[in-house]
Amino acid sequence: MSDLKSYVSLQARLFDFLAQQEESTLQAIADGTLRLTVTGADDVSRETPVDPLESPSSEPVQAARDLPKLDSRSDRRIYLNAAKPTVAELKATARNLGIKITSGVRLRDDLIEYLAVHAGDRDDVSRPEHEIRPRAPLAAVADKPDVSRRSPTPETLVPDDDRKPAVDVAAIASHLRELETESDGAAYLDAQRLDKAALLAVAAELQLTRVTRLSQRELKKRVLYQAIGARRKFAGLRKW
Structure with a gap:
């Protein structure tokens, strides 16, 4: 009986956590580009802030948090190249930043450059998405x-x-x-x-x-x- 109560309690916490997430995050979890992990309370308390450039991540949610913190396009390009994300991860990162990738941007290098240019303008990744198009002459x-x-x-x-x-x-x-x-x-x-x-x-x-x-x-x-x-x-x- 106690095992059942523990299971129900865990499920309730999981549903509560998912209810607080954005639609883009839930979609990333559903399509497999984002994975959930369990971290102990002691592990969280020992975490210290790190420079994003020192610990680049290909994980879309973490990358979406790190990129706006970098001061220049060059820094963001260095971060993404070091993280070595896949095309799917780059697109998921763009979704988490509220950036819509235009149809002409498909290759990995083009996606990296696109995010390097536009991610610095996203101060709040929780804002509703809006389309960003290439700058016209x-x-x-x-x-x-x-x-x-x-x-x-x-x-x-x-x-x-x-x-x-x-x-x-x-x-x-x-x-x-x-x-x-x-x-x-x-x-x-x-x-x-x-x-x-x-x-x-x-x-x-x-x-x-x-x-x-x-x-x-x-x-x-x-x-x-x-x-x-x-x-x-x-x-x-x-x-x-």
């Missing part, structure tokens, strides 16, 4: 007369006035990447006298996402960090 967006009637996707940053800025955004982005400090970059941007539309275009060139609602001041900070700060932080050389 800025010139192609500006040439379409009906762009203003569509909401821009995270990767297609459209200037507020629906016109291509009369500046060479590619040259500006390239020059920012060559500068040594963010203060040098700020001085360079001030000299260019860019309005918000032009800064959005530079942000698109740097593949920044979800910045259209930022103030011009915050947008400038994000551009400088993306072009200079993140790179130097990864190299251990960042100057303030």
Whole structure:
């Protein structure tokens, strides 16, 4: 009788645990890409935080937790290559991050690059999924007369006035990447006298996402960090 009670109690705990999981996690368990393990309380208490790069995981749920913590696309690429996930595991990781893989991304290397680019934009993996499409060339967006009637996707940053800025955004982005400090970059941007539309275009060139609602001041900070700060932080050389 006591064995039956223990079994029923265990089943109740299992069902309670599953009820708290997201649909994507349950699907991953059902199709075999995610496995449940039992960990003793003593083992949990001994766990200490580790750098994701020091312990890369191909397990989709763990990878989905680790990737947004990495500062740069390069770090995320290193993590995924070291973890050696399968195509199925990469797709499951994307589902857990709420990222929909486009139909043209099928090969393992392409999936790794796609996740390296987009996983850093997912600060909360519990958010509802939304489709992320490859960034369209800025010139192609500006040439379409009906762009203003569509909401821009995270990767297609459209200037507020629906016109291509009369500046060479590619040259500006390239020059920012060559500068040594963010203060040098700020001085360079001030000299260019860019309005918000032009800064959005530079942000698109740097593949920044979800910045259209930022103030011009915050947008400038994000551009400088993306072009200079993140790179130097990864190299251990960042100057303030």
